[in-house]
Amino acid sequence: MAAKAKTKGSAAGAYHHGDLRRALIDAARRIVESEGAAEVSLRAVAREAGVSQAAPYHHFADKNALLAALAANGFRDFADAMRIQAKGVSDPDERLGALGVGYVLYAAKNAALFRLMHGPSCESFVASAEFKEAADAGFALLRDAVDACLPKATRTQIAHACAAAWALVHGTAVLYADGRLGALLDTRNLAATTRKLTQLLDVRQVLEQ
Amino acid sequence: MAAKAKTKGSAAGAYHHGDLRRALIDAARRIVESEGAAEVSLRAVAREAGVSQAAPYHHFADKNALLAALAANGFRDFADAMRIQAKGVSDPDERLGALGVGYVLYAAKNAALFRLMHGPSCESFVASAEFKEAADAGFALLRDAVDACLPKATRTQIAHACAAAWALVHGTAVLYADGRLGALLDTRNLAATTRKLTQLLDVRQVLEQ
DNA sequence: TGTACATCAGTGAACGCGCGTTCACTGATGTAC
DNA sequence: TGTACATCAGTGAACGCGCGTTCACTGATGTAC
Numbered sequence: 288m289a290a291k292a293k294t295k296g297s298a299a300g301a302y303h304h305g306d307l308r309r310a311l312i313d314a315a316r317r318i319v320e321s322e323g324a325a326e327v328s329l330r331a332v333a334r335e336a337g338v339s340q341a342a343p344y345h346h347f348a349d350k351n352a353l354l355a356a357l358a359a360n361g362f363r364d365f366a367d368a369m370r371i372q373a374k375g376v377s378d379p380d381e382r383l384g385a386l387g388v389g390y391v392l393y394a395a396k397n398a399a400l401f402r403l404m405h406g407p408s409c410e411s412f413v414a415s416a417e418f419k420e421a422a423d424a425g426f427a428l429l430r431d432a433v434d435a436c437l438p439k440a441t442r443t444q445i446a447h448a449c450a451a452a453w454a455l456v457h458g459t460a461v462l463y464a465d466g467r468l469g470a471l472l473d474t475r476n477l478a479a480t481t482r483k484l485t486q487l488l489d490v491r492q493v494l495e496q
Numbered sequence: 497m498a499a500k501a502k503t504k505g506s507a508a509g510a511y512h513h514g515d516l517r518r519a520l521i522d523a524a525r526r527i528v529e530s531e532g533a534a535e536v537s538l539r540a541v542a543r544e545a546g547v548s549q550a551a552p553y554h555h556f557a558d559k560n561a562l563l564a565a566l567a568a569n570g571f572r573d574f575a576d577a578m579r580i581q582a583k584g585v586s587d588p589d590e591r592l593g594a595l596g597v598g599y600v601l602y603a604a605k606n607a608a609l610f611r612l613m614h615g616p617s618c619e620s621f622v623a624s625a626e627f628k629e630a631a632d633a634g635f636a637l638l639r640d641a642v643d644a645c646l647p648k649a650t651r652t653q654i655a656h657a658c659a660a661a662w663a664l665v666h667g668t669a670v671l672y673a674d675g676r677l678g679a680l681l682d683t684r685n686l687a688a689t690t691r692k693l694t695q696l697l698d699v700r701q702v703l704e705q
Numbered sequence: 706t707g708t709a710c711a712t713c714a715g716t717g718a719a720c721g722c723g724c725g726t727t728c729a730c731t732g733a734t735g736t737a738c
Numbered sequence: 739t740g741t742a743c744a745t746c747a748g749t750g751a752a753c754g755c756g757c758g759t760t761c762a763c764t765g766a767t768g769t770a771c
Contacts, residue, residue, distance in 0.1 A: 329724080340726095
C-alpha cells in the first residue's frame with residue numbers, strides 16, 4: 288500500500304505524502320536521537336517531516352499514540368538487533384552472551400530512544416497491544432536462551448536466572464548510556480566489555496538456591 | 497540559621513519563610529513522587545510550597561538549578577540509605593550484598609526521584625560540584641565493598657567487578673521501578689529477591705579473566 | 706533603648722513562547738456508472 | 739473511456755493553556771549609631 292502510493296507521493300511538493308505515518312515515526316526518532324525525548328513535540332515532528340502541524344492527527348489519535356508507535360517500533364528493532372547478534376550461535380552460554388551484547392550495543396547506539404522505550408512516558412501505553420507485543424519479543428529471546436542454559440531448573444529458578452541476566456545487561460546498557468560506565472572503565476570495545484561483565488554472572492548458581 | 501529564622505517564619509501568614517530553599521526542594525520532591533518528573537515546573541513547585549511563582553528565583557538561578565539541587569539531595573539520601581542497610585556488616589561479601597539491597601530498596605521507594613537522578617535532565621548539571629560529589633558518594637560505597645572482596649585483584653579487575661555489581665543492582669532497581677521485574681517474579685519481599693539475584697554474581701570470577 | 710536605613714526575601718502582574726488540539730477548508734484519489 | 743462524486747489526507751488559522759522568566763514593588767529583618 289505504502290509503496291504503491293509512494294510512486295506518486297514521493298514527488299516533491301506532492302499533496303499526498305504516501306506514507307506519512309511511517310515518515311512521522313522516523314521524524315520523531317530523528318528528533319529523539321538528536322535533541323532528546325523532551326524535545327519531541329507533535330509540532331516539531333510535523334515540522335521535521337515537512338508537513339503541517341495538523342497533519343499527524345490523520346494518523347495518530349494524539350501525541351501519546353505517536354510515542355507509543357515510536358517505542359513499539361524501537362522494541363521491534365531492538366529484538367532484531369539481538370537476533371542478528373546471536374544468529375547462528377547455538378551453544379546456550381554463547382548465545383546468552385551474544386544476546387547480552389546485542390542488548391547493550393542497541394541501547395548504546397540508540398540511547399535516547401532506548402530511554403524513551405523504558406521511560407515514564409511509556410507507562411501510559413504499556414497496555415497497548417502493539418507496544419506490549421513488541422516489548423515482550425526482546426525479553427522472550429533472553430528467556431529462551433536462559434532456558435536452554437538450565438534444562439533442569441524449575442520455573443522459579445529460571446525466572447530468577449532470567450531476572451539476573453536481564454538486570455545485569457539492562458544495568459550495563461543504562462549506565463553506559465548515562466556515561467557512567469565509561470567513567471569507570473574502558474568501553475571503547477563495548478561488546479568485549481559487556482562480555483566480560485556478563486561472564487561474571489553464573490546463571491547455573493541458581494540451581495543451588 | 498534556618499531554625500532561628502523559623503521561629504518567626506513558621507507562623508502562619510509570615511512574610512518571610514525562613515527556609516524556603518529547603519521547602520522548595522521538598523515540594524519538588526513531593527511533586528516528582530506523586531505526579532512524575534514531567535509535572536515538575538517551577539510554578540508548580542512554588543504553588544506546592546505555598547509561595548508566589550517568582551519567589552524561587554531568590555534561591556535558584558533557574559529551573560535547572562532547582563532540579564540539580566533536588567537530584568543532589570536525592571543522591572545524599574540514597575548513599576545514607578545504603579550506609580544504613582550495611583551498617584555494622586563487616587564481612588565483605590555480606591556487606592556488598594547489603595549495599596545492593598539498600599540500593600534497590602531506595603530506588604523502589606523513591607522510584608520517580610531515582611529516575612530523575614539518572615534521567616536526561618541530569619545531563620545538564622552533571623558538571624555541578626555539589627551534584628557530582630553527592631552522586632559519587634553512593635558509588636564509592638560499592639567500590640570500597642568490592643575492593644574488600646578482592647584484596648588481590650588488579651585495578652582493572654576491580655573496575656570490572658565493580659561495574660558488574662553496579663550494573664546488576666542498577667538494572668534490578670530500574671526494572672523493578674518500571675514494573676517489569678514484578679511481572680517476571682515475586683517481588684513482595686524485594687530485599688530477599690535482590691539478595692538472590694546478587695548471589696548469582698560471582699565477583700571473584702574476575703580474577704580468572 | 707530608640708530610630709534611620711540598607712538589605713533581604715517576598716509579591717503580583719506581565720512578557721513572549723511553544724505546545725496540544727480543533728476546525729472549516731481544499732486538493733487529490735479512486736470508484737461507480 | 740469519461741464523468742460525477744464520495745472519501746481521504748492534507749492545509750492554515752485559531753483556541754486556550756501553562757510555562758520560564760523578568761520587573762518594579764513592598765514588607766520584614768537586622769544593624770549602625
